[in-house]
Amino acid sequence: MPPLKMSDSPNTKGLTVRHISHSYGGEAKRPVLDAISFHVADGAIACLLGPSGCGKSTLLRMIAGLAMPQQGQVMIDGRKVTDAGQKHFIAPEDRHVGMMFQDYALFPHLNVYDNIAFGIDERMDKTWMHQAIRRLGLHAHVGAFPHTLSGGQQQRVALLRALARSPRVLLLDEPFSGLDADNRIRVREETIELLRERSMAVLMVTHDPEEAMFMADSILVMKQGQIIQSGSPTETWLGPANAFVTELFGPVNRFCAKVCEGVVDTPLGRFAAPPSINEGTEVDLLVRPDGIGIAESTQEDFAGVHGTVVAARLLGRVSHIKVDIGNDQLLHVRIAGVILPKIGTKVAVLVERCSAFIFPCQDKQACVSDRAETYQEGAASSKAMPFSLRKERNSPL
Amino acid sequence: MKTFWQHYGLRGIILFCAVLVGMPLVMMIGSVVATSPQDDEVWAHILAHALGDYMVTTLALAAGVGSLSAVMGVACAWLVSMYRFWGSSFFKVALLLPMAMPAYIVAFVYTDMLDHGGRVATWLNDSTGADAGAEVWFDVRTLPMAILVMALTLYPYVFALVRASLVEQSFCVWQAGRTLGCGAWRNFWLVGLPLLRPALVVAVVIVIMETLNDFGVVSAFSLPTLTSGIYHAWLNMNSLSVAVRLALLLLVLVLLILLVERWARGNRRYHAPSGSHRQMVAEHLKGARAVVSFCFCASLVVFGFVLPFVVLLWLAAHNQHQAFAEGFVGYGLNSLALSGSAAMGAVALGFMLAWAARPPSGWLFRSLMRLASIGYAIPGAVLAIALLLWLSAVDKAQNAGLSWLGWQGAHFLWVGSWAALVYGYVVRFLALPYGAVDSALSRVTPSMEHAARTLGASAWNVMRRIHLPMMRPSLMTAGLLVFVDSMKELPLTLLLRPFDSDTLSTWVWHYARDEAFAVSAPGALLIVCVGLLPVVWLSSMISGSTAKKSGWLTNKQTALRDTNAYAPA
Incomplete structure (x- = not known):
């Protein structure tokens, strides 16, 4: 790219x-x-x-x-x-160039001030450096040696040291x-x-x-x-x-399917395939857990996907809910606020379209393997049922 | 990115050091081939009459000193680390003191006192008014006494290393042993000793090396060892070739011991699992146990240090005028200048060597590095013989070159010069600063170096502003160790010193051999006092080894590595 x-x-x-x-x-x-x-x-x-x-x-x-x-x-x-x-x-x-290292690489034989001023010439203007030392609350420690500082203070020293030379x-x-x-x-x-x-x-x-x-x-x-x-x-x-990029930003619900007449049919419903993907291609549907909503419902009044709550946990600002959507598949859902439905509650699942992504399946192996056992092994569907997934990825959400 | 200097200059340094150390050994092995019929006669004589004695005595001495100092060292280290009794914290320091005593000085003190007609016998006779003392008097110049004297001055190596290893272990290990049903005694055998084995093996090998290196003690006790055989062949029989053969035998013995050490240590290294590291909580000893422990530790300190030291003080005080008249000051200055130059030379070379070895290069250079720091494993007498051969070859080549250039008059010789002696010291003690610098360098992480570069320091400035200041304490320490060791060094000095000149150690040895030890007592006292400096420092380092694991203060830990530098790589 x-x-x-x-x-x-x-x-x-x-x-x-x-x-x-x-x-x-x-x-x-x-x-x-x-x-x-x-x-x-x-x-x-x-x-x-x-x-x-x-x-x-x-x-x-x-x-x-x-x-x-x-x-x-x-x-x-x-x-x-x-x-x-x-x-x-x-x-x-x-x-x-200024570089700040992961381990900070502070010089253990120099105190905080000498560390920060290491790269500075005598002739250089030190006004900014002195201001920054004060602003970051390091002025009380300028005489101290790095190993006596806390992690945050060491980080600040390393940052200032890299910045001091402009x-x-x-x-x-x-x-x-x-x-x-x-x-x-x-x-x-x-x-x-x-x-x-x-x-x-x-x-x-x-x-x-x-x-x-x-x-x-x-x-x-x-x-x-x-x-x-x-x-x-x-x-x-x-x-x-x-x-890969989608998953880099956090665990997702993944479903494997094939493009059929421009549509991807998954247990989460039907999604329009992007025009760039050819007919018959195996694709992954990735849905972020925070892109899914649930609503308590009975079978009759909603035509979409239904499921049963199997677990609900409060993680602080968000609630984490696991929904069984049939066929042995679990859906991980995250919703802001305290939303803790009782286990066994019947819910309707609503997918926010902008949180669902469809990519050609890159890892063919993962797509045809029989069962997903671990997070890394990816989604799985049985060869016999290419369109209907048996289990979404077993992600440790 | 690598400059010409980095490519060739650094390797040149390694090569130079390896030649410096390796050539004498190569010469020695080469010279065995070239012999005269006269040499063969002497060799046949020694083969028939003396070699058996040499071997038996040497092996018995090494085995005796090794095992006795192991028992002494482990016992007292275990006692002061695991238990508290009256004086136990004092002993933690005091038990190291005998390290400051060169074994030969202790030997001279004891022979001077306990010999037939020695001070104690004379005093007994005087006080009883009869010859009663002389009749019941025992013979002090025996192998067991030599073993005892050497073990008394060498056990601190075992004590220091074993105790450092004990302090490093987490206390929970011992506690676990106790909860699993081991009593104190079983705990020592089943948990303690196996855990201490790596440290113990290293320490015992150091002790045996020192024993094989020794010439002063065996000459004081008139024992026929390989070392004394080397001197006898060279100084009395005038046969360098025979001395070389004996030296080679000794070298083979050393190599065998090193092999055994490697085998015994294997790849064993026990690390205390990181995380919670609980300090040792010593158990209180009471009653008879406390008394026995106290007496045991006290006897080591008294016989290994206090008694000889007091006798030395007393002798020195009574003979100072004579000593000054005999040139004490001059010899002292000789020693000071020599040891000082050796310390500086060894530190400079060790620094360059460790610096050059930093980017790990191929096997060839790694083995050359090994060679360059092998000097400590070679007994002083062997090294001296090797250097004699090498330097006389250099002399010949140099003078041939000079006369070819038309410089007929200028014949300056390396053999028998002060420079040769400094060379000998540097080769012998190079391992100390090399080890110290090497471990100090490892504390300068690559990212520190990189940080300094991005902050505008050139490669040279990085060394000046980062490496050197960070290594200064280690360099100073290593320098001090080399200084003290050169000052004490006897066998090498005796063979390499310029004709008719002395250092403190050879001066002391001469007078002791002529049964006039008292005259040179101030010299011996001075050697001991200088030797006390690193001992004091070593003791503070061992007890601090767990307290300050992190940060800049870790250089105290280097000290441990420094003591390990005594061990052959």
């Missing part, structure tokens, strides 16, 4: 990555990065979102100049800093993964505030979709070394490019 914000002008401000490819191993080459291209404009925040091991961190290190790709170019503010073809390489210290490009490698849930939300807000006031391109690596949605102007979804979708958070959420 072509990147959305690709720019060809060499004078563009911000970070430009072009056709970066890299593979490990000798003969049996395993591509780590496969023709990655994108652009992050000055002042924009982009998020590389993907599961661990998809090459996100490797890409970050190549942009920072800590590793050399086998192919491709990196440009910062229109200046070529890496060009594998021409063996052109500018050392990391001369690139004006880098043109800021790279954040899983910046919040070391924090507990409470801290994470607070530190995230602080961070985004801080990033907004400095003009630079920010590229953040994360595996947490919520974090990506919160922080980013654009999300680049990576899978096995490739960018498979890029766009704004809203675009990505509302129009995921495939089943």
